[in-house]
Amino acid sequence: MTTRISVKNAETGSSVEMELEAENTVEEIIESAASYWEVSPGAYVLRRGKAVLRGQSTIVEAKIREGDVVELIPDPEGG
Amino acid sequence: MGESIDTDFLERDRHERMRRIPWIDLDAVRTARVLVVGAGALGNEVVKDMVLAGFAGISLVDMDHVARSNLTRCVFFREQDSERRRLKAEVVAERAMELDPAVKITPYTDRIQDMPEDFIPSHSMILGCLDNVATRLHLNAHCYNEGIPYIDGAMDGLIGKVQVVLPPETACLQCGMNKTHSKIMELRFSCTGEDVTFYEPKVAAEITTTSIVSAVQVREALKIVSGRAEAVLSNVFYYDGLRNVSETLEVSKNPDCPHHGGQ
Numbered sequence: 001m002t003t004r005i006s007v008k009n010a011e012t013g014s015s016v017e018m019e020l021e022a023e024n025t026v027e028e029i030i031e032s033a034a035s036y037w038e039v040s041p042g043a044y045v046l047r048r049g050k051a052v053l054r055g056q057s058t059i060v061e062a063k064i065r066e067g068d069v070v071e072l073i074p075d076p077e078g079g
Numbered sequence: 080m081g082e083s084i085d086t087d088f089l090e091r092d093r094h095e096r097m098r099r100i101p102w103i104d105l106d107a108v109r110t111a112r113v114l115v116v117g118a119g120a121l122g123n124e125v126v127k128d129m130v131l132a133g134f135a136g137i138s139l140v141d142m143d144h145v146a147r148s149n150l151t152r153c154v155f156f157r158e159q160d161s162e163r164r165r166l167k168a169e170v171v172a173e174r175a176m177e178l179d180p181a182v183k184i185t186p187y188t189d190r191i192q193d194m195p196e197d198f199i200p201s202h203s204m205i206l207g208c209l210d211n212v213a214t215r216l217h218l219n220a221h222c223y224n225e226g227i228p229y230i231d232g233a234m235d236g237l238i239g240k241v242q243v244v245l246p247p248e249t250a251c252l253q254c255g256m257n258k259t260h261s262k263i264m265e266l267r268f269s270c271t272g273e274d275v276t277f278y279e280p281k282v283a284a285e286i287t288t289t290s291i292v293s294a295v296q297v298r299e300a301l302k303i304v305s306g307r308a309e310a311v312l313s314n315v316f317y318y319d320g321l322r323n324v325s326e327t328l329e330v331s332k333n334p335d336c337p338h339h340g341g342q
Contacts, residue, residue, distance in 0.1 A: 043260045055257025076235035078283030079121045079210040
């Protein structure tokens with residue numbers, strides 16, 4: 001059973017569809033999206049609405065559902 | 080002869096305008112002992128705002144020296160400071176005390192990790208103005224264990240964020256991290272130029288974003304010191320200057336985080 005979601009790149013506005021298995025984690029979504037868009041090195045998090053999704057969570061634990069739109073956002077570390 | 084009224088008394092009190100803001104406890108602000116870690120772009124702005132807002136007891140830690148690339152975003156640095164390779168913490172302390180001679184800013188030019196065990200706990204609040212994940216986690220861990228409020232600021236170009244950690248109520252910095260943070264753990268996203276190691280050159284600081292992030296850090300510090308915990312940012316303030324968006328993001332406690340085991 002796969003779950004199809006849309007991942008949006010906050011920096012460019014572009015989107016990509018992803019097909020996920022239940023055991024996929026939020027970190028895997030982040031890494032796949034970052035690799036697909038060849039984003040600049042740095043830290044990123046995935047948000048759904050106002051919530052920052054926990055990296056280690058599976059998509060089941062994160063309650064990611066078919067048709068969800070999540071967004072990849074940079075997590076700044078400069079000072 | 081009748082009583083005379085001194086019409087200049089308002090002007091003699093430099094904090095008279097701050098005293099008009101009812102929720103600010105200026106006595107508490109003046110006596111708070113605050114640690115600022117990092118005297119780069121964010122550190123300059125944070126210390127400036129703190130001194131102007133009335134904070135009078137500040138410890139400032141930074142091991143770096145001033146580089147020419149700092150001059151476009153650091154209000155306290157001058158050309159001669161970079162030419163003489165002066166230490167950032169000392170320059171900021173010296174110049175910020177010119178703003179208010181009653182303020183005591185003590186500079187420390189070691190790494191925060193090398194400071195004595197009792198150094199961090201001797202402060203009532205910590206403001207992080209750092210450029211790397213490893214040092215952030217060091218401060219985060221010490222603050223959480225000691226129950227000290229920690230206000231972390233960070234930015235990259237026009238993106239900025241502030242997270243307030245109020246142990247044990249809120250999530251901590253580590254709760255919101257993932258593998259991408261681990262990969263850059265020891266890397267520094269500084270504006271110092273060739274003097275530090277970059278993984279990839281990034282636009283670490285941009286002064287308008289720096290001003291916004293630092294202002295939010297100091298405003299939250301004022302709330303904490305003034306006993307307005309209910310009004311303190313309990314999640315992450317996230318700012319995107321390119322899209323003109325600022326919003327609050329929710330980071331929940333991670334039960335796998337070493338600081339929240341079993342919660």
